[in-house]
Amino acid sequence: MELTDSQKADTCKILVxxxxxxxxxxxINPRVIELLGEMLSKERACTxxxxxxxxxxxxxxxxxxxxxxxxxxxxxSGDHSYQLCKLALRLGWERTIRIASQGAY
Amino acid sequence: xxxxxxxxxxxFFFLALTLASARETEPSPYCDKTASEAAYENQPLxxxxxxxxxxxxxxxxxNPTRIALDGRTLYLTYNNSLLVLGPGPExxxxxxxxxxxxxxxxxxxxxxxxxxxxxxxxxxxxxxxxEKYFTGSSTAFYTRHQTxxxxxxxSTWQGFNARAMVTxxxxxxxxxxxxxxxxxxSLFRQIVMSVRKI
Numbered sequence: 001m002e003l004t005d006s007q008k009a010d011t012c013k014i015l016v017x018x019x020x021x022x023x024x025x026x027x028i029n030p031r032v033i034e035l036l037g038e039m040l041s042k043e044r045a046c047t048x049x050x051x052x053x054x055x056x057x058x059x060x061x062x063x064x065x066x067x068x069x070x071x072x073x074x075x076x077s078g079d080h081s082y083q084l085c086k087l088a089l090r091l092g093w094e095r096t097i098r099i100a101s102q103g104a105y
Numbered sequence: 106x107x108x109x110x111x112x113x114x115x116x117f118f119f120l121a122l123t124l125a126s127a128r129e130t131e132p133s134p135y136c137d138k139t140a141s142e143a144a145y146e147n148q149p150l151x152x153x154x155x156x157x158x159x160x161x162x163x164x165x166x167x168n169p170t171r172i173a174l175d176g177r178t179l180y181l182t183y184n185n186s187l188l189v190l191g192p193g194p195e196x197x198x199x200x201x202x203x204x205x206x207x208x209x210x211x212x213x214x215x216x217x218x219x220x221x222x223x224x225x226x227x228x229x230x231x232x233x234x235x236e237k238y239f240t241g242s243s244t245a246f247y248t249r250h251q252t253x254x255x256x257x258x259x260s261t262w263q264g265f266n267a268r269a270m271v272t273x274x275x276x277x278x279x280x281x282x283x284x285x286x287x288x289x290x291s292l293f294r295q296i297v298m299s300v301r302k303i
Contacts, residue, residue, distance in 0.1 A: 022176035035263075045233040083197040088230055090194035092237040095284055096263040098175060099187065105264040105286075 001030045001061070010068035011036060017075040018086050019094045026101035030061065035097050037064030040071070045088035135235040136218040140245035140258065147250070147298045157303060159192040161271065161281045164299035166292070187286040188296065192279050193270065200226055204277045209256040209270040212238055213247050237262045244290065248298075257297055259290050267293040271300045 003011075008028040014036065015023035026032070040046055075082065099105045153164035158179065171182035178191030196203050203226055211217075211231035220228050239245060241261035248255050252274040260268050267285035281300060285293045 020176055025175075043233060045229060083199045084226060084229060087194050087197065087200075087226075088233045091230070091234050091282075092263065095178070095189050095265070098178075098180075099264055099286065104187070 003028060003030065003033070003065075007033075007065055007068055010072040013072040014068070014075060015097065017072075017082075018089050019097070023098075026098060027103075029101065029103065031100045031103075031105070032097055033064055034061050035093070035100050037061060039089060039093045039097070040064075043085065043088055043093070046085035133232060133236060135239045136220075136232060137216045138235055138239040138245075139216060140213040140247055140256070143246040143248045145248045145250040145255075145298070148295050149299065150292075150295055153299070156190070158190050158281060159279060160273070160276060160303055162301050162303050163190060163281075163283075163296065165190075165296055186288045188288065188293075189265075189282075189284045189286075191282055193282045196278055203227065206272045206274075206277045206280055208234070209254070209272055209280055210247075212270075213245065213256045213258075238268055250298075251302075253300065253302060255297055255300065257294060266290070269293070269297040271297065273302050275302070 011028045011033060012024060012026075015026060015028075015032075096105065150164050150166060152167050154167045155162055155164050156179070159177065165181060165188060166183060169181040169183050169188075171180075173180040173182075176191070178189060181188040181190070193205055193208070196205055207227055208230055211227055212234050215228075215231065217228060217232045217235065220232065238256075238258045238260050242258045245258035245260075247257070254272050255269065256271070257267070257269045259266060262268075265284045265286050267288050267290050269283040271281040271283070273280075283293075283297055283300075285296075
């Protein structure tokens with residue numbers, strides 16, 4: 001699957017929001033998109049944030065791709081209710097997505 | 106509006122709200138998982154590099170094939186194995202009273218299925234994190250030495266097969282997070298147990 005530049009840019013914005021500036025250098029590949037969808041829809045602390053995403057078990061990479069712009073916009077609005085979600089994600093997902101960006105998972 | 110349409114609309118929103126609310130209150134299958142306490146044992150590595158990470162010192166196997174620093178997290182690759190070391194998440198300004206040092210204990214030692222205080226950030230975080238430390242694990246324990254507490258598990262959650270956190274009594278706002286991928290758990294245990302406070 002070929003990702004467009006705009007999909008990569010939106011994914012990068014989301015990853016930087018959650019994991020910090022170091023995520024700017026991560027390679028965005030289809031596995032990263034897949035994990036991003038899984039992360040946002042399954043992480044219990046994020047259910048209130050990611051209401052646009054499907055429920056666990058229904059995550060589809062194409063659906064996530066269609067939602068990227070909307071998620072990136074909402075995060076850019078700076079709502080502080082996302083902080084708990086951010087903390088929860090940093091506890092496990094950051095390292096998983098980072099190794100996926102290296103093609104190692 | 107047609108009565109059937111009204112009824113359908115009411116039923117649709119009723120079901121949607123019921124399902125959404127059920128999902129948010131449904132406890133995680135890992136919410137009651139806890140670890141046992143073990144005696145502290147430190148078997149030093151026969152040869153090691155000592156590295157400093159955020160106020161801690163740790164012995165790791167020497168000569169990694171690749172070393173990468175990503176933010177404050179260190180990724181050490183040994184052929185097919187990976188060792189990741191770094192501090193846990195930083196506390197956002199929105200939670201000024203949060204003491205992250207208490208999080209590992211809440212994850213490893215507390216049963217949270219019937220926890221009712223959903224305003225407690227630490228409990229919410231621990232509830233969410235239990236899956237990461239107990240998925241597929243056959244070994245999960247914690248142990249204490251001097252002012253440090255070590256929490257380890259062989260969880261297989263999302264790409265890793267060994268996970269640990271180390272807290273220090275004197276550092277309320279952080280803990281050290283160590284994860285291993287394709288790593289022998291005995292070796293991982295030796296590495297984690299070598300952690301000491303600088």
